[in-house]
Amino acid sequence: MKKIILALLCAVCMIPMEAKTLVAYFSATGTTKAAAERLAKQHDARLWEIEPAEPYTAADLDWRNDKSRSSLEMNDPEERPTIKRCTDVTPYDTIYVGFPIWWGICPRIINSWLDNNLPQLEGKTLIPFATSGSSGIAEAEAYLKKTYPSLRWKKGLLMNH
Numbered sequence: 001m002k003k004i005i006l007a008l009l010c011a012v013c014m015i016p017m018e019a020k021t022l023v024a025y026f027s028a029t030g031t032t033k034a035a036a037e038r039l040a041k042q043h044d045a046r047l048w049e050i051e052p053a054e055p056y057t058a059a060d061l062d063w064r065n066d067k068s069r070s071s072l073e074m075n076d077p078e079e080r081p082t083i084k085r086c087t088d089v090t091p092y093d094t095i096y097v098g099f100p101i102w103w104g105i106c107p108r109i110i111n112s113w114l115d116n117n118l119p120q121l122e123g124k125t126l127i128p129f130a131t132s133g134s135s136g137i138a139e140a141e142a143y144l145k146k147t148y149p150s151l152r153w154k155k156g157l158l159m160n161h
């Protein structure tokens with residue numbers, strides 16, 4: 001009997017622990033993707049790419065053109081680009097949420113993702129991270145806290161290097 005209990009205990013101990021940290025990110029041109037991969041490695045976390053149903057073309061990303069898709073989206077606070085696949089956030093306690101800075105804040109697709117997962121994100125620790133040309137992350141952090149005050153936001157990370 002003792003032997004059976006011991007064997008069971010060992011079997012239980014050998015089950016690999018589920019990763020409780022998720023790194024979810026959107027990246028239009030690969031910079032935030034590379035930062036997300038570094039973060040996931042550091043924290044032994046699962047990696048999840050937030051992909052738009054319709055990928056962004058170079059023309060869509062032209063911030064000099066006020067009629068480009070990104071300009072139109074960023075000019076409309078209610079815009080919510082459709083996401084390709086939904087995410088199951090329920091297994092995770094801590095979620096890093098990554099994006100490129102667009103016009104000082106997060107791209108609207110991050111709002112789409114947060115809105116889609118809102119009830120399940122309540123009570124979890126959320127850490128924004130971003131890459132940018134030169135901007136800091138403070139404005140994006142303030143925007144996220146103001147727009148989603150019920151979520152538990154921790155200090156953000158700018159991962160340009």
Ligand SMILES: Cc1cc2nc3c(=O)[nH]c(=O)nc-3n(C[C@H](O)[C@H](O)[C@H](O)COP(=O)(O)O)c2cc1C
Pocket residue numbers: 026027028029030031032033061062063070071099100101102103104105131132133134135136
């Ligand atoms: C539409 C658009 C708006 C941007 N706005 C800013 C900005 O306000 N400040 C900044 O420093 N960089 C800005 N950038 C540059 C990106 O934040 C930067 O290149 C980022 O690292 C790209 O990440 P990605 O390769 O993951 O898409 C902008 C880029 C685009 C396409």
